[in-house]
Amino acid sequence: MSVETKKVNISVERAKTSKINQVDFDNLKFGSVYTDHMLVCDYKNGVWEAPKIMPYQQIMLDPSAKVFHYGQSIFEGMKAYKDDNGSIFLFRPLDNHKRLNISAKRLSIPELPEEYFMEGLTTLLELDSDFIPTKEGSSLYIRPFMFASGNGFHASPADEYKFIIACAPSGSYFSGKVKVLIEQTYSRSANGGVGFAKAGGNYAGQFYPTQLAIEKGYNQVIWTDDTEHEYIEEAGAMNIFIRINDTLITGPTSDRILDGITRKSILEIAKDNSIPTEVRKITVTEVVNAAKDGSLKEMFGAGTAAVISPISAFGYKDKDYDLPELENSYASKLKKLITDIQYNKSEDKYGWRFMVKS
Amino acid sequence: MSVETKKVNISVERAKTSKINQVDFDNLKFGSVYTDHMLVCDYKNGVWEAPKIMPYQQIMLDPSAKVFHYGQSIFEGMKAYKDDNGSIFLFRPLDNHKRLNISAKRLSIPELPEEYFMEGLTTLLELDSDFIPTKEGSSLYIRPFMFASGNGFHASPADEYKFIIACAPSGSYFSGKVKVLIEQTYSRSANGGVGFAKAGGNYAGQFYPTQLAIEKGYNQVIWTDDTEHEYIEEAGAMNIFIRINDTLITGPTSDRILDGITRKSILEIAKDNSIPTEVRKITVTEVVNAAKDGSLKEMFGAGTAAVISPISAFGYKDKDYDLPELENSYASKLKKLITDIQYNKSEDKYGWRFMVKS
Structure with missing residues (x-):
């Protein structure tokens, strides 16, 4: 399956060095080490700005950012899979995008355009594809999330948001039954x-x-x-x-x-x-x-x-x-x-x- | 009323310049401008470290910080009042501390010692006392808050937290009835x-x-x-x-x-x-x-x-x-x-x- 999406101009800033050699692919925990890059998309002045891919890095926020105070945050969980030929797949990713926007609406967070989600995600995965584990039971866990980055102590929706996709090569969530x-x-x-x-x-x-x-x-x-x-x-x-x-x-x-x-x-x-x-x-x-x-x-x-x-x-x-x-x-x-x-x-x-x- | 609290060693880094001249005390909104300093207290390795007062500044967090994903965040709301002689008062602050810890327990956040809360708060207020508005209907709104700064995509409590107090000279919350x-x-x-x-x-x-x-x-x-x-x-x-x-x-x-x-x-x-x-x-x-x-x-x-x-x-x-x-x-x-x-x-x-x- 594939979808037609509007071409989005995604800027890419590559990491100078890769962290991949620090990843112990034989002993992966769930969601505790991350790939070289992340996707960041900012909502400002009433619009989602074009997605940017950058080295995985810390986020700077004002202490009054509403995510700290009013819980305006939502996320999705996805996985990327690699077959024996090295081809890379997602599973029903458009459903994740739809659900992200259902969550967004209920939390008064602006909905994200499908093409920003899909093109941002696939561009990021191509860049960090070496991090997709191939060992049985392991996978690349993908975490798209959105939160209120706008400031203020008034209990009302923020005026700025961030959408981020980060990825973590992961072992299984539960060990055993x-x-x-x-x-x-x-x-x-x-x-x-x-x-x-x-x-x-x-x-x-x-x-x-x-x-x-x-x-x-x-x-x-x-x-x-x-x-x-x-x-x-x-x-x-x-x-x-x-x-x-x-x-x-x-x-x-x-x-x-x-x-x-x-x-x-x-x-x-x-x-x-x-x-x-x-x-x-x-x-x-x-x-x-x-x-x-x-x-x-x-x-x-x-x-x-x-x-x-x-x-x-x-x-x-x-x-x-x-x-x-x-x-x-x-x-x-x-x-x-x-x-x-x-x-x-x-x-x-x-x-x-x-x-x-x- | 006053309470005996254990003396806490609070480090203070003063702001090089004050922002007080930028505050329009005659036209204050609610919680949208902040004082010169903030209190930060970090929970690491199973203990709350001693509080630090520092210039009000941005917070840096990993994209996997659990506050972004799992909503582990709580807060309190307080006000500081100044009388005609310039004396400064709080209203039932120990009740805010108690409730903060009640919230903390329910959200699996480690409880904060009373003396860190009380001494941190009073030291911060003395430092930023010029920001307490005296105009009728205005006050210094105080926002103590705590959130999960520890990392990981596993849906479980974080191992690191931040407690911060920030203050905002504020006008009334609602205008009119x-x-x-x-x-x-x-x-x-x-x-x-x-x-x-x-x-x-x-x-x-x-x-x-x-x-x-x-x-x-x-x-x-x-x-x-x-x-x-x-x-x-x-x-x-x-x-x-x-x-x-x-x-x-x-x-x-x-x-x-x-x-x-x-x-x-x-x-x-x-x-x-x-x-x-x-x-x-x-x-x-x-x-x-x-x-x-x-x-x-x-x-x-x-x-x-x-x-x-x-x-x-x-x-x-x-x-x-x-x-x-x-x-x-x-x-x-x-x-x-x-x-x-x-x-x-x-x-x-x-x-x-x-x-x-x-």
Whole structure:
């Protein structure tokens, strides 16, 4: 798949020396080392200025920049994939751009033109393509983000913004299977709130409850509705899938739940591979009962960073429920199907793969 | 009132030249010009380092600093007051420090020692005391804030933070009376969320619904619960007071509503001045019915920035309800009582006034 975009005049200032020799590609953590360059786009005087590529460098901001005070910040998560021939691909990048602008609108941040996003991203990736890991389980994690750089202590939208793309050669997000806690006290988002947006504030609010869960031996919280804590929502950095008998179920998206690109891709792939799927509200009671009677076969998280993360057990009201170890799990089957598309190892009948460089 | 604090070794680097001659003290906006100095305190390797005062200057951060991505940012709002003798006062500053740490805990930010806050603040104010406006309605707005300066794209708490205090000689927050819209679609916070914290993300989420309200001719949104939109919560930068007949009512604080220092001070002052008060849930139906039968006498917002902001009218479901113009309103009476304490014009039997410099 490719798209026609208006030609954008992107200025490029190359790094004088490369940091690539400092990267230990055999022992990559998630998102902690960065490539040589970054893309910066400034919003000033009511317009997004043309994107600039420059050496990865520190950002200077006034102490009154509104990002520090009022949380006007949004982001996206993407990955770049390299196949055996060295060709470079993205996965449904236009969906990331669309969602970035959905988040932007809800946070009163000016929307970014598609061609700035797409041309900026592909130009940056071509320049830093040597940083794309080829080792199984590693990838180049791409972080497009936007924040209020305009100044002032008045609680109102800023008049200046920055859009930046930075990239990090990364290992896997979770190491091994994930044990989750079904949250019964804290909440991630409100009806009519910003839960559907990739807004910075949605994440900071999860850290404390997640730390409490980690102290109890879990890796991650599964969020529930803020009224009854009875409906399964999402896992913060992942959407949640639940397999009861042979049916794969995930909750509907809403103004509280992120419309995950991995989530919707998995739903489509599952349907095409004869896996019965349901998109409907899932209650905690239903999951607990299914765990008790043995009909709960699998749970997994799905997101760009974590891809598909199988869940080994869940905790609910001081009791842990183990999930069975399956030989041919939906999680492993679906993970292979989606990553084969992403890494150009299989046909892409969906048109999801986007070639950056052949 | 004064407190004993441990002596802290604060390093001071003075500005070479002062910007004070550039400040137009007769035409101050809210929070848009800053004093000569700022206080910076860094959290590194598990400890808060000693505070440093330095010339007000830009902050340098890595593009991967978590404040840009995960909204780990909190703040406080305070004011410094100068009396006719040039003495300088704060109002209940220890309560701001306490609340800062309450916010910090909920956002997984390390708590700041009281002596760093208090000594840092008073040292900074003494240095920049010439910036404290003396004109009626103006004040020095003080913004203590803390954010995640540590790096990484993993959605987890940062390992480094910055605490900064910056000050802005400011005019009033609202010009004139305020027309509010009782929100029926969007929400500010969830049960079990971070609404009680002064977290950056709580503000960004309000901007879009507030912009929609501004386009309809209102100045501010009054937030309601996220389930039924039937309970009055707060106004984002202010708590809300409602006078029905002679009783002054405000909602109880909760995990959704900020525990405002102006709010609780007003409650206490009102009680001591024979104004009947109630702290209880207020329904929108009750307010609309009171507007219809004439028992709704006043509504006002209360907060550090806005002090007491009388509300002239509220909108609810496409209908506007005007509030009467009162000769001796509770709002004006209470505003005089609280500002007289703040500006050292009356006795302070509560011990709320805190002398910075005599």
